[in-house]
Amino acid sequence: xxxxxxxxxxxxxxxxxxxxxxxxxxxxxxxxxxxxxxxxxxxxxxxxxxxxxxxxxxxxxxxxxxxxxxxxxxxxxxxxxxxxxxxxxxxxxxxxxxxxxxxxxxxxxxxxxxxxxxxxxxxxxxxxxxxxxxxxxxxxxxxxxxxxxxxxxxxxxxxxxxxxxxxxxxxxxxxxxxxxxxxxxxxxxxxxxxxxxxxxxxxxxxxxxxxxxxxxxxxxxxxxxxxxxxxxxxxxxxxxxxxxxxxxxxxxxxxxxxxxxxxxxxxxxxxxxxxxxxxxxxxxxxxxxxxxxxxxxxxxxxxxxxxxxxxxxxxxxxxxxxxxxxxxxxxxxxxxx
Amino acid sequence: xxxxxxxxxxxxxxxxxxxxxxxxxxxxxxxxxxxxxxxxxxxxxxxxxxxxxxxxxxxxxxxxxxxxxxxxxxxxxxxxxxxxxxxxxxxxxxxxxxxxxxxxxxxxxxxxxxxxxxxxxxxxxxxxxxxxxxxxxxxxxxxxxxxxxxxxxxxxxxxxxxxxxxxxxxxxxxxxxxxxxxxxxxxxxxxxxxxxxxxxxxxxxxxxxxxxxxxxxxxxxxxxxxxxxxxxxxxxxxxxxxxxxxxxxxxxxxxxxxxxxxxxxxxxxxxxxxxxxxxxxxxxxxxxxxxxxxxxxxxxxxxxxxxxxxxxxxxxxxxxxxxxxxxxxxxxxxxxxxxxxxxxxxxxxxxxxxxxxxxxx
Numbered sequence: 001x002x003x004x005x006x007x008x009x010x011x012x013x014x015x016x017x018x019x020x021x022x023x024x025x026x027x028x029x030x031x032x033x034x035x036x037x038x039x040x041x042x043x044x045x046x047x048x049x050x051x052x053x054x055x056x057x058x059x060x061x062x063x064x065x066x067x068x069x070x071x072x073x074x075x076x077x078x079x080x081x082x083x084x085x086x087x088x089x090x091x092x093x094x095x096x097x098x099x100x101x102x103x104x105x106x107x108x109x110x111x112x113x114x115x116x117x118x119x120x121x122x123x124x125x126x127x128x129x130x131x132x133x134x135x136x137x138x139x140x141x142x143x144x145x146x147x148x149x150x151x152x153x154x155x156x157x158x159x160x161x162x163x164x165x166x167x168x169x170x171x172x173x174x175x176x177x178x179x180x181x182x183x184x185x186x187x188x189x190x191x192x193x194x195x196x197x198x199x200x201x202x203x204x205x206x207x208x209x210x211x212x213x214x215x216x217x218x219x220x221x222x223x224x225x226x227x228x229x230x231x232x233x234x235x236x237x238x239x240x241x242x243x244x245x246x247x248x249x250x251x252x253x254x255x256x257x258x259x260x261x262x263x264x265x266x267x268x269x270x271x272x273x274x275x276x277x278x279x280x281x282x283x284x285x286x287x288x289x290x291x292x293x294x295x296x297x298x299x300x301x302x303x304x305x306x307x308x309x310x311x312x313x314x315x316x317x318x319x320x321x322x323x324x325x326x327x328x329x330x331x332x333x334x335x336x337x
Numbered sequence: 338x339x340x341x342x343x344x345x346x347x348x349x350x351x352x353x354x355x356x357x358x359x360x361x362x363x364x365x366x367x368x369x370x371x372x373x374x375x376x377x378x379x380x381x382x383x384x385x386x387x388x389x390x391x392x393x394x395x396x397x398x399x400x401x402x403x404x405x406x407x408x409x410x411x412x413x414x415x416x417x418x419x420x421x422x423x424x425x426x427x428x429x430x431x432x433x434x435x436x437x438x439x440x441x442x443x444x445x446x447x448x449x450x451x452x453x454x455x456x457x458x459x460x461x462x463x464x465x466x467x468x469x470x471x472x473x474x475x476x477x478x479x480x481x482x483x484x485x486x487x488x489x490x491x492x493x494x495x496x497x498x499x500x501x502x503x504x505x506x507x508x509x510x511x512x513x514x515x516x517x518x519x520x521x522x523x524x525x526x527x528x529x530x531x532x533x534x535x536x537x538x539x540x541x542x543x544x545x546x547x548x549x550x551x552x553x554x555x556x557x558x559x560x561x562x563x564x565x566x567x568x569x570x571x572x573x574x575x576x577x578x579x580x581x582x583x584x585x586x587x588x589x590x591x592x593x594x595x596x597x598x599x600x601x602x603x604x605x606x607x608x609x610x611x612x613x614x615x616x617x618x619x620x621x622x623x624x625x626x627x628x629x630x631x632x633x634x635x636x637x638x639x640x641x642x643x644x645x646x647x648x649x650x651x652x653x654x655x656x657x658x659x660x661x662x663x664x665x666x667x668x669x670x671x672x673x674x675x676x677x678x679x680x681x682x683x684x685x686x687x688x689x690x691x692x693x694x695x696x697x698x
Contacts, residue, residue: 255338255341256338259341262684264380315382316382317380317381317382318345318347318381319345319381319383319386320347320350320351320386321382321383321384321385323385324694326694
């Protein structure tokens with residue numbers, strides 16, 4: 001293969017075939033993909049089908065704890081998992097800027113394959129386009145995913161089952177991904193050890209759903225962070241949400257960078273965090289299950305659903321005061337995922 | 338986090354609040370004139386801790402909020418020039434001018450870049466020797482010395498494509514104007530960062546002439562609560578004066594070196610403030626000697642109006658005469674996503690702070 005991506009790699013001709021064969025099929029290797037037909041036949045569905053899509057434009061392509069490829073797999077896998085589905089198949093679309101180093105692309109494709117293997121999903125169809133230099137910033141990836149809905153999981157997606165008294169649990173430290181990406185950008189000159197939390201959550205979530213009754217809602221905490229999701233689930237509802245600032249797990253370094261830049265960790269993006277809203281009777285059981293898993297070892301109960309102040313999220317602040325939490329407005333950090 | 342957690346200690350907070358509760362006889366109104374204080378007060382939920390008889394008002398201390406429309410219009414005009422790169426701090430981008438904002442101009446192709454410091458703007462000027470780089474220099478005494486140093490650095494390097502467009506303002510004239518307008522306050526929570534540069538001297542006229550209490554305050558919850566207690570005690574003892582609570586950062590005489598740089602490059606001029614109008618010697622213009630770096634001199638533009646939009650009461654809010662919830666536009670046609678007035682744009686603006694932290698209270 002040549003050392004750089006050329007326009008002809010996107011031509012649909014010999015160079016395209018070579019790229020697909022020697023890079024994508026080589027790493028994503030599976031029977032459905034290697035047929036190289038226009039579509040893949042996925043066979044009979046064992047239940048309701050869940051379908052999602054997401055595009056990834058993170059800058060820089062590589063950041064501590066991950067890269068755009070790993071993110072493109074985790075992000076879509078997680079969207080399916082928090083909907084109560086078992087992710088099975090992904091598609092991968094690549095928009096590549098002419099001149100991109102082949103070696104860099106290969107690293108990214110390899111880590112997509114590794115993460116797909118890790119999450120137990122297959123990349124079964126894909127597409128490659130190459131655009132003129134300057135018309136895209138190195139690489140954008142789109143992944144779509146399908147999964148099968150687990151029986152009885154209908155309502156963890158809608159939030160219709162949420163009721164006053166329910167506990168709200170997060171599976172670990174918030175804000176790591178956003179701050180890791182931010183720190184990796186050259187113009188900020190921040191040197192930190194913070195790693196992105198980028199991870200596929202489907203195995204943990206599947207274990208939770210199999211073992212815990214009374215899960216009323218789940219959502220992953222990506223752009224807009226914890227605060228935005230809490231606002232989304234309480235908006236226009238007959239209940240309110242109350243959270244304790246002191247109980248929200250935040251790494252010291254993340255707090256430090258946030259203080260410096262005037263940001264709040266609850267608004268920072270994550271790629272391996274989700275909240276569960278759970279029946280109070282089951283909360284401790286869920287917490288101990290999470291604590292026994294690597295991706296949930298720092299899980300904490302951060303608050304609860306309350307009858308008071310319907311439609312609003314109130315945070316009891318670390319100093320003992322209280323205030324409203326609102327959605328993130330404007331763009332805090334463009335191209336974080 | 339060391340040096341932060343100490344100032345957020347819940348037990349100490351409770352002790353201070355209890356002491357403040359002892360003074361429940363009289364009503365007190367204090368004004369914070371720094372956007373950083375406005376933000377901290379709401380972020381930590383300080384109003385929820387205070388007794389009923391103490392109220393806090395937000396004053397004209399957010400640089401983005403007091404900047405007039407005509408400044409934005411001119412910045413937009415610069416951004417539309419073919420060979421110009423406009424560099425700005427993020428908040429300013431979304432402030433509406435007469436017909437557009439820098440943010441909208443950026444989307445339609447103008448070269449507008451968000452920078453975190455003036456040093457980034459200098460770097461851009463070095464990288465693009467064939468283009469003119471205009472830095473939107475806003476802020477009070479805190480940021481003006483930095484702008485001065487940047488300009489001097491450009492001079493030293495012979496960077497002849499770097500320009501400052503100054504909207505720097507001085508704090509004391511606005512603080513006096515508030516009192517002169519007859520706005521009823523008992524004391525000022527004086528800005529912490531401004532005072533690191535200026536020292537306490539600049540505020541002395543306020544207790545002497547107007548009998549108001551003044552405390553230079555830090556930005557953590559304990560700082561703010563301690564200052565409120567100090568303000569009350571000054572008034573209870575009938576001894577209004579300027580005190581420094583934020584001793585770990587502010588020296589009596591401030592930072593002399595920084596002031597020297599500021600005075601070397603800038604000179605006071607009359608300036609327009611949203612809500613307060615033109616205040617004598619309240620702004621900083623670039624001195625003749627440094628005209629080559631003055632965007633207004635090198636690329637003069639016509640002045641547009643500074644008048645506010647109909648219905649927007651940012652001006653009265655900035656003077657502490659009205660609260661954001663008194664505005665008809667608040668939360669309906671003016672939100673952080675679609676701001677009408679500057680106080681809703683800036684993360685330090687009173688309207689945005691109210692919207693985010695105390696919405697529909």
